[in-house]
Amino acid sequence: MRIKQFLLAALLLFGSPVWAINNIQFQVETLDAQNWQLAGVALTLSELDSTPIKFSLSAKKLTLPAPLDALQFFAIQCQSFIWQEKNIRCKQGYAQLKSRLFGKQAFRFTLQIKNKRAVFKLSHLKIFGGNIKLTLQEKRGYWTAKLQAKKINLQKIQKFLALKTIDSVSGKGTVSAQLSGSMSQLEQAILSALISELSIQDATGKLASEALTLHSELKLKKQGKKWQWQIEQSLSKGAVYVEPVYLEIQKKQPISLTAAGSLDTIHKKINLSSAQLNHQSIAHAKAQAVIFYQDSLMLQQANIQFYADNLAAISSIYIAPFLEGKPFQDIILQGSLSAILAIENQALHQAHLNFNNLHVASQQQNLSIEQLGGTLYWNRLWEDKQASNLHWQTLNIKDIPFAATQLDFSLAAQQLQLLKPARLGLLDGTLSIEKFHFKSNPDDESAVTLRARLEQLSLSKLSEALHWQNTLSGTLSGYIPSVSYQQKKLTLEGGLKMQLFDGEIRISQLAASGLLTDFSQFYIDLEFENLDLNEVTKKFPVGRIQGRLSGFAHNVYLENWQPIGFYAWLGTPEEDSSVHKISHRAVRNIASLGGSSAADVISRGVLSWFDDFGYDRLGIGCYLHQGVCQMTGASAAREGYYLIKGGGIPSIDIIGFNTRVNWTTLVNRLKRITANNMVVEP
């Protein structure tokens, strides 16, 4: 080594002084060795008359070989320098570091090379606002390195790195690393980081944190051609946002992840032998997986066991964000569930969910389920399906209660099929679902097969459940042989029959879309047959009328349950032989519907002597289009239409002259009639 030879020569020349010399200094312009260079070297020997002689060494610049050439050391000084055989020691070193990465920084160091063991210690290095300590040891080719960086300012790191993917970052970090290896090979590493008050936001705004405390530890050990690794991470404080999930980490409910496995750098494979994710008192999960990272990450296989201890917290933290803006965004789940998921080639292959005593509620959709339990098996392949079931103690949909029951079905691929007919107790009657099969086609219309029967549902119970002002009596039955689902519109074939008011109302052409949205559309055709008007007018107080009523409402179209269009007519059936009588009040109200007042006519003169009037026919019709009702009556009159065509003694005719009536006006008149039970003025 050139420096050693130079120093020996210098010592020989000046080793035997004949006069008293206290200090000797040697200066060398440059010293080169193996791609490193020490420039402006000065070795000073002082207090030559004492033992041992004091050495001090200084150098203007040290340039290291690549890749360390980015670091340049200046003003290197060693106040206490010992050079003995097999022992070189610098106890009080001081130097300045200059690099593109760290700027210009001063630090202290010590160096000892003794018995083929070299120890280099660096301290007081201020980088990114933090304090760096480094210890390097080397003996016979085996080396260790310990690094400790305290209170690193993350904002300064970002300012220096100027990462475009990060919008802003702040916080402090303490990092320690212990590395060991042989020659140029790393064999073991333990990295530990404690990040506090971490507030970060990426450029997209989809990933962010506020005052987060994160502790992370990574252990790596080379075994043969593979690396064994172990990770421990914990979040104990602060808030984190990973779109769409926002999580406030409570001190009592930290989140921790521990994982271990191996890394095969030759085959670019990560084997996750065990992973445990624990959100204290809320949920925990275990997983095993095999991941390849050739060009991108590829999850070849994974098994995940998930246990939700507190579904209420899970639904509000982890589920609700995904439902934001969707029909069940306010859903509340309470209880616990377990799930096992199997993933193959990046796709979910199997899922098994088990739950019991769940409480489900959505105020927005007016839904509640108590003691919901079940076992759900899902498989990616329909042929590998297994039986699933759901059961509940109480189920309320739109305040309509369904009795406790169990549904058995298969759930696989994108299909759901009822395994056996289900009978659901409903409004003192039954809903029998004989067949149900749903098949979703992402690229095409979904296919629905349904055969169902409604038997003797109580209309009074229905009125009660739906909080109708007028409680109906009678029953509702029907048969739905099939349904179709096209362009998000569900259409029911077949029909329903209501035995009501001693007559019958038949419902057909039922269709609906967007029932769970802000804009529901509903389509229906109605046929009214031989209803007893006496019964009808008892429930809807428009005034007493005796007789029968038949008619229809075709192409009824409702938006948000408000009629937009229909063609309807209700009136006295042909060849009706029942008693036809109508009261004063009914006459006035019917007249007011047509927009005229009969009050004056019938409350004065002879007509006021009678309580009831006879009629031959009554009828009212409306073709609703663009908010206007085109009115018709029982039959045509000279300048209008008969709402009531008189017959018998005394008889009265009511003729409507307004053929076009604003629908809102008409509805308001109807509302006032039924609400106040009074005659309305036009």
Place this chain on the structure above:
Amino acid sequence: MKKIPLIGFLLLTACVTINIYFPAAATEKVADEIIKGIQENQDISPQAHNSHRSLPEWKVSVFRAIDTGLSLIISSAHAEANLSVDSSVIRKIRAGMKARFPALKSYYTQGVLGINVHGLLSPHGKVPLKIRNTVNKLITAENNDRESLYTAIANANGHPEWHAQIKATFTRSWVKHAQSGWWYQDGGTWVQK
């Protein structure tokens, strides 16, 4: 040489092309009405629009036919059509926007979102993490609805090419109807009303 009768000559020169120009005034009126309906809890059912009822479909068709058929003939005249805003699709979009408005209003007031230069919503400043997902979802849904509304109005009037003009008109109206304290962009700079 065959002579053209005088009356025929007069008829030829008297022919006009009726171009249906973008009804700027009607659109502005409609935009004001729709935005008011969304923000002020007004009824959006068809019967509530009798006073501004749309041009009937047959009239639109006739105008379109006239426009196409006479476009080859010599002189031209300008006609400004009314604007139809009464269709099931438009009512559906308006119902969605109306249902969303109370939530949006709260965030307008908090200043975490505002109206950008395109008349769409954008986050304003750093949205607190706790409400960021909700705000982002609302912004996405509202912006989708606004674009769909302009398309639906343009389509309902048989002029899909009006979309940009309708959007520009609505952009001005959104700012006009912004309440005190709300943020909007004026030439790319955020301004508080």
